Amino acid sequence: MSQILITRPHGKGADLAEQLSQGGYQATLFPVLKIDYFTPDNTQLSPLLNADKIIFISQDAVKALLALKPDINIKAQFYAVGEQTAEAIWQAFGVRAAVPKQHDSEGLLALKSLQQIDGQNIVLVKGKDGRATIAKNLKQRGAFLNNLVVYQRGPVEGNATDWIDHWQSLDVKGIVITSNAAVDAIFRELGAKQLEWIRRCQFYVASARISEHLAAQQIDSANIHIAAGASDSAMFTCISEGNIMSEDTKPTSQLADTKATQSSSTKANAKVADSPSATKKDFAMNQKPNPTNKQKVSKTGSLALLISLIVAAGVGYQFYQKLNTQQQENLLVNQLSADNQLLSKELQAVKVAQQTLQQALFNSEQKVTAALAASEAETQQQLESALQRAEQQTYSLNPQEVTSLQRMAEFKLWAEKDYQGATAVLSRLDALLAEHPGTGAIRQAIHQDLQALSIVKSVPVEAIYLQLHGVLGQVDKLTFNAVALPQEVEQEEQHALSENVSDWQQNLANTWHQMMDGFIKIRQREDVAIEALLTEQERHLIKQRLSLYLSQAQDALLTKQASVYFTALNQASELVNDYFKQDDPQTQSVLKALAALNKESLNFNPEITLKSTEQVKEWAQ
Structure with a gap:
């Protein structure tokens, strides 16, 4: 069996290894990279709230962002480079992401919805030093791009030279690589022997970008096989079509034919050497008397010669019978060997046909599955685009409504001195703007005004x-x-009546x-002053x-x-x-x-200036 080495990070190559094992390969998991997650601050995460489009370049980008639990605009259009990344987006945020047919940077940039993006807010969720092509092209198309770096890939601990020696001991035939960082981790500080060995291996990569990076390491293009993406099914199909065959995977019929040929040649030589006709001829030539040398023979000599002839004839006859039997056995063995070889060839042909049929069936299933997935993704994308256009048409932001609410807030503040009423109107305006992207500056000004109004102490x-x-x-x-x-001054009674009759007058x-x-x-x-x-x-x-x-x-x-x-x-x-x-x-x-x-503080006219007024005027223009 061919030995395939999977270099994907920990936890990402188990399914591919299982498929390879079922397909008759030996798979070894050997991660060469580790993932370190970053923790961006609120300033770096804030563009997610007002983003029109959000692009994820890998599953690690989705997992790293999900761990941060940021405020994100779910109504934005989501994009994924591959199917597995799109599935991770669905599991994390419950949103279907658009996926290109070609699972790489070029395929993503070729999507129709990413062609006319002038003035749109786009957030690229990525790893450090990754996907420079996507960022460059989006900026050239006029988008406001925010690069959100949430993780970094780096080589695991260990010496790359020791890795190569270990792989060579395992007799690795093919190596699976899904990122440029993995290429850099493998080819760092290799000696001449390690380079000579690894350049003979077959490489299965996830994109043409990785293929070009491998070619820079002087790897023959014939040894580089580009899969249809980084998914397990795409990698398995690429490996199966690569047809790696080792010495122990060659058909046994070839070895049997070689041995049978050698055996037939040996037996043919033995047959010629042990042929009865040749033996009798040589014997006769040795025993035939020479007529030119006639001599007298005695009776005893004749008798001895006759007895010798009889004995020789018996021995010759027995030898002839034995040789004839051996020839028949050899012929039977040769016939059986030929029949076995024929049966082995037919059996091998049946096995090859069965494997070909299974591979063709598997490839057909893969193509049908890929076609169905691509059709479903395209249909889903068209449906979401139509739904988004319908929502934009139905719930488009009316500038007159925004201006009217802002003027009402000013009237409540300056004319009616109703600070609570002004606060309520500004809150209503903020809720309206929150449903539409690209209004971050106005909302920031509104929140500043709300904070200023909350400080004002209303008169009870x-x-x-x-x-x-x-x-x-x-x-x-x-x-x-x-x-x-x-x-009062007490005065003596002057006019008291007397009891004497004579005092009647x-x-x-x-x-x-x-x-x-x-x-x-x-x-x-007694007192003189009287109030x-x-x-x-x-x-x-x-x-x-x-x-x-x-x-x-x-x-x-x-x-x-x-x-x-x-x-x-x-x-x-x-x-x-x-x-x-x-x-x-x-x-x-x-x-x-x-x-x-x-002592009451009656401040009926505090000095407050609404900052949102200027922002609304600029936006309306």
Whole structure:
């Protein structure tokens, strides 16, 4: 069996090895590369949110990005270089990716949807120093390209010279390579002997790009076989069509024919040498008497000669019978050998035909499967493109709607001083823009405006108004300052009646004076200064005036006139201090409430400039 070496990274060559084993090959897994994942920052990952197209160059790119759990625009068009990468995208993000028929950079760039990309945001998810051709061509076509490097391939620990010696001991005939990095890892610091041996091996590569990289290592192009992609089925088909045959895989009929030919030649020579006719002829020539040399023979000699002739004839006859039997056996053996050789050839021909038929059937199945997969991918791509066009037609962004929402936010801010309303309108505009790519600058400005509006502390108009209403309800309960009258001077009673009858005239005069005192009474006080008393009407007017100041403060609060508000509160506080009893709990409560209301910060006109206004104007133009 031919020994095939699979150099793919760890965990990626097991399925191919199993297919090769079932196909009659010996497969050895020998990873020469390791994968190191990177951790990009948020700035590098942010283009994924507004991307129009996202391209993945390998399964490792998909796995590395999935581990980062970034915010990604699922509505963007996804692309994969091969079928396995497309399947990994589906498993990771639930999105069907477009796959080219030719699984390499050139095949990807040939897709129709990547021809007209001027001004589109494209993110290329790749490994370090990989796929420079794709990046170069996309930039030339006018795309805004963001290279997102998420992993790096590097050689595993070990000396490449030791690898080659180990492979040579395994009698490796073919080597599977799926990246240029694997070529660089294998051909680093090799000696002359290792280079001489490895250049005789067959190489099975995933693309023409890798083939060119191998050719730079002075590998004969006849020893390089390009598969239809990096998938296991494509590699297996390429190896099967390569027809690697070792000495132990040659048909046994060839060896049998060679041995049979040699055996036939040997037996033919033996047959000629041991032929009975030749033996008898030689014997006769040796025993025939020479007529020219006639001599006299005695009777005893004749008898001895006769006996010798009889014995020789018996021995010759026995030898002839034995030789005849041996010839028949040899003929039978030769016939059986010929029949066996014929049967072996026919059996080998049947096996070759069966293998050819199986290979043809397998190739047909592979071609049918590949054709069906390509047709399905093309149909899926056309369907997604049509769906995307329909969505763009149905949900296209209306510039008038964006401009209208921005103007409404400005009106809420400047005319109505409604900061919460302005925040709600800007949030609605941000939600609308989030459904469409290419609006990142406007959304950033909107979020800055939302942050500025959130810092503004709104005036609690309703709470202050209710507090004023509560103070207004306590006005009627306030107690005016009481006037402290001086103590009356005690006077001796001058007009007391006497009990003596003779004093009737005096009693009559005293009675008259008492009657007069009932109508007019003059009291004398010790203190000289006496404050004037407020009439009931004046007290009523003072309370009405206090209520008016509090109502004026309420109106100023509703109309957002801070200066009028504070002036009315100050005048109300002066009235309470001047006319009402200071040690009364009701008065103290009112004064405390007025002082707290006077400390409120009524900033009705904070300076805020909407940065999103300029961005929307530029975008609309």
